[in-house]
Amino acid sequence: MTATSAPRIPRRVRARRGMRESLAAYGFLAPWIIGMLAFTIGPVIASFVLSFTKYNLLRPPTWIGTRNYEQMLQDERLQHSLGVTFTYVVTAVPLQLVVALGLAMLLDRGMRGMSFYRSAFYLPSMLGASVAIAVLWRQMFGADGLVNQVLSMFGVEGASWIASPDTALGTLILLHVWTFGSPLVIFLAGLRNVPRMYYEAAQVDGAGPVRRFISITLPLLSPIIFFNLVLQVIGAFQTFTQAFVVSNGTGGPSDATLFFTLYLYQKGFPGFQMGYASAMAWLLLLIVAAVTALNFWLSKWWVFYED
Amino acid sequence: MKTEISATEAIVTGGGSPARRLRSKADSTGARIRSVLKHAGLTALAVLMLYPVVWMLVSSFRPTAEIFTTPGLSLEGFTLENYTLGWDALSQPFGRYLLNSALVVLGAIVGNLVSCSLAAYAFARLAFKGRRWMFGLMLLTIMLPLQVIIVPQYIMFNSVGWVNTVLPLIVPKLFATDGFFVFLMVQFIRGLPRELDEAARIDGCGHFRTFWQILLPLMTPALATTAIFTFIWTWNDFFSQVIYLTSPESYTVQPALRAFLDSQGQSSWGPLFAMSIVSIVPVFLAFLFGQKYLVRGIATTGLK
Numbered sequence: 001m002t003a004t005s006a007p008r009i010p011r012r013v014r015a016r017r018g019m020r021e022s023l024a025a026y027g028f029l030a031p032w033i034i035g036m037l038a039f040t041i042g043p044v045i046a047s048f049v050l051s052f053t054k055y056n057l058l059r060p061p062t063w064i065g066t067r068n069y070e071q072m073l074q075d076e077r078l079q080h081s082l083g084v085t086f087t088y089v090v091t092a093v094p095l096q097l098v099v100a101l102g103l104a105m106l107l108d109r110g111m112r113g114m115s116f117y118r119s120a121f122y123l124p125s126m127l128g129a130s131v132a133i134a135v136l137w138r139q140m141f142g143a144d145g146l147v148n149q150v151l152s153m154f155g156v157e158g159a160s161w162i163a164s165p166d167t168a169l170g171t172l173i174l175l176h177v178w179t180f181g182s183p184l185v186i187f188l189a190g191l192r193n194v195p196r197m198y199y200e201a202a203q204v205d206g207a208g209p210v211r212r213f214i215s216i217t218l219p220l221l222s223p224i225i226f227f228n229l230v231l232q233v234i235g236a237f238q239t240f241t242q243a244f245v246v247s248n249g250t251g252g253p254s255d256a257t258l259f260f261t262l263y264l265y266q267k268g269f270p271g272f273q274m275g276y277a278s279a280m281a282w283l284l285l286l287i288v289a290a291v292t293a294l295n296f297w298l299s300k301w302w303v304f305y306e307d
Numbered sequence: 308m309k310t311e312i313s314a315t316e317a318i319v320t321g322g323g324s325p326a327r328r329l330r331s332k333a334d335s336t337g338a339r340i341r342s343v344l345k346h347a348g349l350t351a352l353a354v355l356m357l358y359p360v361v362w363m364l365v366s367s368f369r370p371t372a373e374i375f376t377t378p379g380l381s382l383e384g385f386t387l388e389n390y391t392l393g394w395d396a397l398s399q400p401f402g403r404y405l406l407n408s409a410l411v412v413l414g415a416i417v418g419n420l421v422s423c424s425l426a427a428y429a430f431a432r433l434a435f436k437g438r439r440w441m442f443g444l445m446l447l448t449i450m451l452p453l454q455v456i457i458v459p460q461y462i463m464f465n466s467v468g469w470v471n472t473v474l475p476l477i478v479p480k481l482f483a484t485d486g487f488f489v490f491l492m493v494q495f496i497r498g499l500p501r502e503l504d505e506a507a508r509i510d511g512c513g514h515f516r517t518f519w520q521i522l523l524p525l526m527t528p529a530l531a532t533t534a535i536f537t538f539i540w541t542w543n544d545f546f547s548q549v550i551y552l553t554s555p556e557s558y559t560v561q562p563a564l565r566a567f568l569d570s571q572g573q574s575s576w577g578p579l580f581a582m583s584i585v586s587i588v589p590v591f592l593a594f595l596f597g598q599k600y601l602v603r604g605i606a607t608t609g610l611k
Contacts, residue, residue, distance in 0.1 A: 021434055022435040031425060034482050044456055046459035133360075139374070282455065
């Protein structure tokens with residue numbers, strides 16, 4: 001940074017220039033700083049304070065100490081919603097990444113039709129978050145939906161996948177896997193950076209495709225896989241839209257799709273239990289932070305950095 | 308870039324030692340069969356993935372009763388009825404919701420482009436006190452669950468009477484609250500040669516002119532990526548829109564579609580499909596024309 005100013009400039013001038021640069025920097029950062037305080041840090045602190053209150057927007061908040069947190073310990077629906085969310089996170093995220101990685105391996109090496117495949121696989125991840133796709137999912141996995149129509153051609157009579165507590169969550173996991181295109185594109189970009197000579201050298205030494213994958217591709221790609229894992233996990237904890245639309249906002253059938261964020265929404269927005277919702281949000285923050293920390297800690301054993 | 312890759316490809320696969328070439332001749336029938344199988348498998352998967360969306364598109368031109376009986380794509384009785392019915396199914400014509408969404412998206416794009424590029428320039432090029440921890444803080448906010456800030460934000464915007472307006476969805480974007488895009492632009496600026504700024508500085512440009520006249524024009528790819536991602540994410544955003552927009556005339560497309568779904572029974576899947584298609588057309592177009600920037604953008608940051 002300071003290398004830009006030539007060494008012959010007197011220190012006083014340099015200091016003044018540095019100060020001017022600092023001032024300019026704060027000018028450029030002014031919107032960001034204001035936004036950070038007003039829309040991020042302020043609300044994070046407010047949310048923490050609110051979590052110790054009872055507040056319904058109409059009357060001023062009243063301090064109730066840790067009662068919201070105590071209530072969370074008793075709240076069976078909340079615990080159930082955590083279970084649903086964890087089940088989703090530990091199945092949907094790895095499944096999606098494995099599919100993306102597998103396809104990235106197949107698609108590598110500048111093959112013919114590459115751009116077609118990439119577009120076809122990538123498009124769903126652009127659409128996946130929309131209500132329209134959730135509408136489609138609800139029809140597809142309904143009693144007379146597309147899936148059962150196809151199954152009946154093979155003589156299988158399926159019941160509604162959405163209305164059954166055993167399969168409702170599965171349809172949402174499938175929806176997440178359907179959006180494997182975005183990690184796929186990142187993996188493809190990562191694979192392009194793996195020096196080809198590594199593979200050639202390994203091939204000369206007689207390493208088969210499985211060995212090459214385990215000994216070359218996986219270690220070199222591991223930072224990218226790790227990065228995606230961390231972000232996908234954080235994102236998956238916040239899954240909302242699809243569960244909301246598919247279950248009409250109820251989290252049903254029998255709470256099978258009651259994600260933590262959906263329950264939080266129910267408490268906070270139709271329910272206006274702002275204090276309780278804030279306490280739930282803080283619990284979510286702590287869980288996400290803990291899981292992310294765990295991810296980083298685990299990465300010591302499987303993520304490989306070249307230098 | 309593409310030709311470059313296929314050129315190295317040719318060297319790597321076509322060249323090689325004579326022994327390898329011999330072997331590859333012996334293998335070639337097997338390799339060809341394998342390649343055909345691979346393409347067949349990949350095509351089948353692509354078709355399987357896109358089939359539901361195509362089926363929804365075709366079904367939106369069918370009478371509703373057929374949606375529950377016809378898994379195929381043949382279109383016998385073509386009808387636009389679903390579109391006319393769906394367009395006016397809610398208290399406002401669907402065009403109103405499209406317009407509201409367009410307004411939110413436009414505001415978000417302009418806000419993100421301006422505020423994030425300003426912040427990114429400071430982080431990438433200027434020396435100032437607190438740069439390290441501020442940058443770290445910015446990265447942390449990318450990981451912050453939205454739920455933690457949405458309740459106080461709601462209370463704040465509610466108290467100034469902004470609920471049921473587009474302002475809560477646009478105003479924060481004017482303040483670089485999407486750390487992801489700041490990060491993307493910082494990464495991009497770091498890849499630009501520093502000599503450019505220095506030359507401009509020697510020619511007497513101040514920081515703002517250096518930013519505005521030298522760096523900003525070179526940042527077009529990063530700006531395009533930001534614009535397209537903002538477009539798609541804001542258009543699809545449901546959580547904050549369903550929270551802030553609760554009165555029917557303020558609905559954007561996503562809450563409107565959800566309200567439509569809620570208010571209707573089995574009989575209106577046709578119109579629902581039709582409006583679903585309408586709601587994803589803009590995203591599809593953004594994807595079609597912006598794919599290059601999307602791919603490049605996520606490849607440079609490694610984020611989603």
